[in-house]
Amino acid sequence: MASLSIQAAQLTSFLLTLLFWAILIRALLSWVNPDPRNPIVRLLDQITGPVLYPLQRIIPPLGGLDLSPLVALLAIEVLKGLLVHAIMTLGG
Numbered sequence: 001m002a003s004l005s006i007q008a009a010q011l012t013s014f015l016l017t018l019l020f021w022a023i024l025i026r027a028l029l030s031w032v033n034p035d036p037r038n039p040i041v042r043l044l045d046q047i048t049g050p051v052l053y054p055l056q057r058i059i060p061p062l063g064g065l066d067l068s069p070l071v072a073l074l075a076i077e078v079l080k081g082l083l084v085h086a087i088m089t090l091g092g
Helices: 002-029 039-058 068-091
Strands: none
Touching: 002 039, 002 068, 039 068
16 A cells, blocks of 8 residues: 555656646746747647636736746645645555
8 A cells, every 4th residue: 555655646746747847848938939839839838728827817917927837836846745745644
């Protein structure tokens, strides 16, 4: 049982880390205004959109600066710490 919880915790951490990097890359790419038809840009939009779009509705831009990626990155790190700890605790 402990091995399964360790694997679940590692998978959760890995997936949240991938999401973290996808959001960070998308935020950095937004500074150069990439071609929206680019397959990588579209993939990043599909991966990060479900996280960022609800935040963009809640958090208004501050002086034209979209703070939703920053909030999402912070939330992912907190969630990663809580979930991985919870999974490890449940597994014993």
